Amino acid sequence: MNKSKVPVTNINLPDLPLFKTGKVRSVFDFGDQLLLVASDRVSAFDFILDQGIPHKAEVLTSISEFWFDKFNDSVAHHLISTDVKDFPEAAQKYADILEGRTMLVKKTELIPFECVVRGYIIGSGWKDYQKTGQVCGHQLPESLQLAAKLEEPLFTPATKRDDHDENVSVAYMRDKLGQELTDKLQALSLDIYSRARDFADNKGIIIADTKFEFGLLDGEIILIDEVLTPDSSRFWSKAEYREGISPPSFDKQIVRDYLSATGWDKLTPPPPALTPEIIRTTSQSYLDIQKLLTH
Numbered sequence: 001m002n003k004s005k006v007p008v009t010n011i012n013l014p015d016l017p018l019f020k021t022g023k024v025r026s027v028f029d030f031g032d033q034l035l036l037v038a039s040d041r042v043s044a045f046d047f048i049l050d051q052g053i054p055h056k057a058e059v060l061t062s063i064s065e066f067w068f069d070k071f072n073d074s075v076a077h078h079l080i081s082t083d084v085k086d087f088p089e090a091a092q093k094y095a096d097i098l099e100g101r102t103m104l105v106k107k108t109e110l111i112p113f114e115c116v117v118r119g120y121i122i123g124s125g126w127k128d129y130q131k132t133g134q135v136c137g138h139q140l141p142e143s144l145q146l147a148a149k150l151e152e153p154l155f156t157p158a159t160k161r162d163d164h165d166e167n168v169s170v171a172y173m174r175d176k177l178g179q180e181l182t183d184k185l186q187a188l189s190l191d192i193y194s195r196a197r198d199f200a201d202n203k204g205i206i207i208a209d210t211k212f213e214f215g216l217l218d219g220e221i222i223l224i225d226e227v228l229t230p231d232s233s234r235f236w237s238k239a240e241y242r243e244g245i246s247p248p249s250f251d252k253q254i255v256r257d258y259l260s261a262t263g264w265d266k267l268t269p270p271p272p273a274l275t276p277e278i279i280r281t282t283s284q285s286y287l288d289i290q291k292l293l294t295h
């Protein structure tokens with residue numbers, strides 16, 4: 001099998017200084033810089049699955065780089081390079097592992113909120129709407145259908161936690177971060193979303209919702225983490241979209257649907273193993289969205 005097709009679920013770089021291990025990435029500390037190394041791990045229902053998805057890391061990394069480049073002139077972001085040649089000396093011997101899945105970035109002080117923007121009502125937004133008629137404190141019109149397009153995109157923050165994220169109101173975020181920072185994050189998130197949405201629209205893609213993370217560096221707000229990838233966003237095909245159904249998305253939805261269909265309770269570990277067919281179609285779906293967006 002071609003090396004690049006073998007999924008990497010464990011990033012093992014023994015002598016590099018580990019900063020943190022996330023659900024998907026291992027992060028290494030080089031003083032004022034970080035190496036963000038994406039694995040091919042996939043998480044679903046807050047579990048990290050044993051099996052990886054071939055090509056997932058390279059898709060996430062190249063799509064993030066694509067957007068950072070696109071917004072380079074107008075948005076301060078953390079990406080320095082994805083080229084191994086630019087990485088710190090100590091990392092050079094791992095070039096084969098790092099290639100294609102790694103971003104050298106500026107280290108920032110993480111702002112502990114997920115800056116979510118929703119253009120459509122789906123996922124946890126839909127659940128909240130059904131219960132309360134609201135999403136994160138935004139009152140919505142009555143009798144919206146599943147996956148309906150919202151009149152205006154909404155900023156619907158969530159707290160960033162290790163176990164799982166919780167939707168909060170903008171008022172709560174203001175309370176924690178202050179009015180000025182919250183307002184800036186809201187405006188920036190809505191602006192980036194709107195521009196990406198218009199770009200994707202021309203490619204036949206709907207960005208239903210997305211999540212940004214930001215950090216602070218010398219008092220400046222910096223766009224960090226991964227950006228507008230299938231892990232951080234719901235991408236739908238315009239051709240398949242309609243209200244009242246959950247439109248198929250280019251991400252791990254195939255994995256979630258499969259796990260649900262097995263009858264597993266989504267609580268008791270370990271989650272069922274994925275079949276080769278599910279792994280293959282999920283991998284293809286990641287490659288498809290990369291091609292549609294960036295070519």
Ligand SMILES: Nc1ncnc2c1ncn2[C@@H]1O[C@H](COP(=O)(O)OP(=O)(O)O)[C@@H](O)[C@H]1O
Nearest residue numbers: 022023024025027078105106107108215224225
């Ligand atoms: N420039 C940065 N400075 C500080 N932390 C960052 C930066 N970019 C990303 N991170 C953090 O690195 C981690 C990336 O790993 P990931 O697997 O995506 O984690 P998570 O499980 O939180 O999604 C996240 O915790 C993210 O907040």
Ligand SMILES: [Mg+2]
Nearest residue numbers: 022023024225
């Ligand atoms: Mg993440």
